[in-house]
Amino acid sequence: MDSKKTAPIGVFDSGVGGLTVAREIVRQLPGEDIVYFGDTARVPYGSKSKDNIIRFSRQIIRFLQTKQVKAIVIACNTASALALDTVRDEFDVPIIGVVIPGARAAVEATANSHVGIVGTDATVHSHVYTKVITGMNPEIAVIEKACPLFVPLVEEGFKNHHVTEEIIDFYLSSMKETPIDTMILGCTHYPLLRSKIRAYMGDEIQIVNPAYETAMDLKHLLERENMVNDVADGVLGHCEFYVSDAADKFKEFANSVMPYDISTTKVINIEEY
Amino acid sequence: MDSKKTAPIGVFDSGVGGLTVAREIVRQLPGEDIVYFGDTARVPYGSKSKDNIIRFSRQIIRFLQTKQVKAIVIACNTASALALDTVRDEFDVPIIGVVIPGARAAVEATANSHVGIVGTDATVHSHVYTKVITGMNPEIAVIEKACPLFVPLVEEGFKNHHVTEEIIDFYLSSMKETPIDTMILGCTHYPLLRSKIRAYMGDEIQIVNPAYETAMDLKHLLERENMVNDVADGVLGHCEFYVSDAADKFKEFANSVMPYDISTTKVINIEEY
Known part of the structure; x- marks a missing residue:
């Protein structure tokens, strides 16, 4: 149970937009660790078929599971609309969307x-x-x-x-x-x-x-499932950032959105997951 | 030889941008028929890998060959940069790019x-x-x-x-x-x-x-290969438009670029080619 509490939250989006959701999670749940994935190689999702959006979401969830996340937020309107119902049934981790x-x-x-x-x-x-x-x-x-x-x-x-x-x-x-x-x-x-x-x-x-409402829902979910990270007041969680392409551009934009500077962004080959 | 002269020019792009190239071809070679393909389902190409751009270009060229095109213009900077050399060697039709x-x-x-x-x-x-x-x-x-x-x-x-x-x-x-x-x-x-x-x-x-320079190059190519369509002065060629998605949006934009109104745009499943 304690390992569940200290595990990070997984957040993913087709690119940088979901950082506004990550930012709200940091504001409302400052003690939580976050693993963010931005699918910058395959952005935008809006023009892709439902089958592809489900395939991309499965790959990203499998990647986030390698980071032992305790819950996943789909911080992307398209993936929330097209993939949430399917992946929720397939994976043994709570998943919420933004819609x-x-x-x-x-x-x-x-x-x-x-x-x-x-x-x-x-x-x-x-x-x-x-x-x-x-x-x-x-x-x-x-x-x-x-x-x-x-x-x-x-x-x-x-x-x-x-x-x-x-x-x-x-x-x-x-x-x-x-x-x-x-x-x-x-x-x-x-x-x-x-x-x-x-x-x-x-x-x-x-x-x-x-983004604000989704972070609120996540907070209620963690409380209900007894998964809130019990850190002392003022102890801040850690965020890790992963992308599928163009890490420098992502980092520059992320530094303009997030409340603190992002030191590194790692590129992974999402097609391997 | 006459069938070569009357055959259309194939033009393709990741989306609507290549219409400026098609427009220059219409201006400089008004008697030529054109078959235009806009890959609106997979736009933008800029974020895709070289392997994918070559795969997309091969599919589109195979599609254009079903229309018996006599020459192909890659009206897309990314595909001209990444795929031209490869597809030129693979296909038995003259291909030029914009770069x-x-x-x-x-x-x-x-x-x-x-x-x-x-x-x-x-x-x-x-x-x-x-x-x-x-x-x-x-x-x-x-x-x-x-x-x-x-x-x-x-x-x-x-x-x-x-x-x-x-x-x-x-x-x-x-x-x-x-x-x-x-x-x-x-x-x-x-x-x-x-x-x-x-x-x-x-x-x-x-x-x-x-776009202007590419249409000039195409004109020289057709002249050199004796493939210019010998129509009477003032007889205008016909343009056909195909896309991989969102035909209505394409048509609306095309009508703002091309010198005449476009009546129909057909959606094809480019993955089948």
């Missing part, structure tokens, strides 16, 4: 039953959030909008640049005219634009960050 | 032996243009700059938006301070930003568009 926690928080938050979703082309066209939300409450109207420039703007360091405000206006002006009172940031990169999106949409809109 | 025609034009154009290259992260990190240019003339100094936001800006319809001017300034201000007198648009999307790039860099810089 259900985000959808549930929006269902609880909306007062007028109108929810907006912003995400990548792939997430919006999959209608995954709409399906999960209307499955929880069929009365809720969901308005979706793809914002494909948000990810490259964030990755290129434009998150505080004023052109980003103009591009937010370009994508969100139509959604601002709808009656939504709640908006889900349905892409793991978008929390990095949250303050600009909030400023544009106004304080009356509740912004749901699935 | 060599672009590099040769720059070598001929520069008066002060300083050439700038702009491209995607993948193209710049491969240093393919630098290798080809210095192979042609070791005296030439090459300055490279990756501009990762240019492709999504073009694909999202921002090519005439003023934020694009600010992003051009962000990427190209350092290159403007170098002594280059010639710049290669080393990504097939960038000709769609040519007028803005030219306005920013100034008239003293020669802008080389590899």
Whole structure:
């Protein structure tokens, strides 16, 4: 049981976006160790078939199991939507995704039953959030909008640049005219634009960050299963980072997201798992 | 011999970018039929291994051969760099890429032996243009700059938006301070930003568009091999478009690039070839 408590949390994504989820886990569970894997050789997942996404997820889970993880977070909207149900049945480790926690928080938050979703082309066209939300409450109207420039703007360091405000206006002006009172940031990169999106949409809109909700769900899971790492207050966990390609670029971006500097990122051949 | 003359030209790319090459072929060889394939299911090629790029290129060439093409243009910088030499030896059809025609034009154009290259992260990190240019003339100094936001800006319809001017300034201000007198648009999307790039860099810089040079090379090849389609002046060739995914999105973008409206785009399963 003690070895379960001290074991790390596995977190994976198609690339760097899932770092916003890792960051929330560090904030809410600072004593936990994390092993992060970013599948930078096969990014983006949005254009891949369901069969491939399941195959990639199995490989990554097998890799994370070599690190004796006690729980796994799929910090990727596409893999959460397409692979979670399958891999949950196949592996003997608790696995959670980002879509259900985000959808549930929006269902609880909306007062007028109108929810907006912003995400990548792939997430919006999959209608995954709409399906999960209307499955929880069929009365809720969901308005979706793809914002494909948000990810490259964030990755290129434009998150505080004023052109980003103009591009937010370009994508969100139509959604601002709808009656939504709640908006889900349905892409793991978008929390990095949250303050600009909030400023544009106004304080009356509740912004749901699935990364935050997922870290909360993970915390409840660890408590329920008696797997919380019992470290003394102020003792911080350790994070290890692995990628399938381009470690330097990953490290540079990770250092702009995580609350501390990342010393090393290791490249592994994920096709071997 | 006549069947060779009336046969179509095959053109392929990882996605929509190669349409700028198809457009130049239509301009310079208006009587030729074209079969275009965009590998939209597996885009982008830049993050894939050389082995995979060669495998993808072989599949696409086998598909294009089912359309009895008389020549093939690899309208993709990554596939031109990684697969051209291999597939040229394997297939009994003339194949040309975009890198060599672009590099040769720059070598001929520069008066002060300083050439700038702009491209995607993948193209710049491969240093393919630098290798080809210095192979042609070791005296030439090459300055490279990756501009990762240019492709999504073009694909999202921002090519005439003023934020694009600010992003051009962000990427190209350092290159403007170098002594280059010639710049290669080393990504097939960038000709769609040519007028803005030219306005920013100034008239003293020669802008080389590899799409234009490649269409010229193709014209010379057809003339040399006596394969030009002898149609009457004013008779226009026909273009067919095939993709591996998301035909509607492709068609919408193609209609903004090509000189006439595209009626249909067919999806094929490229893995079967």
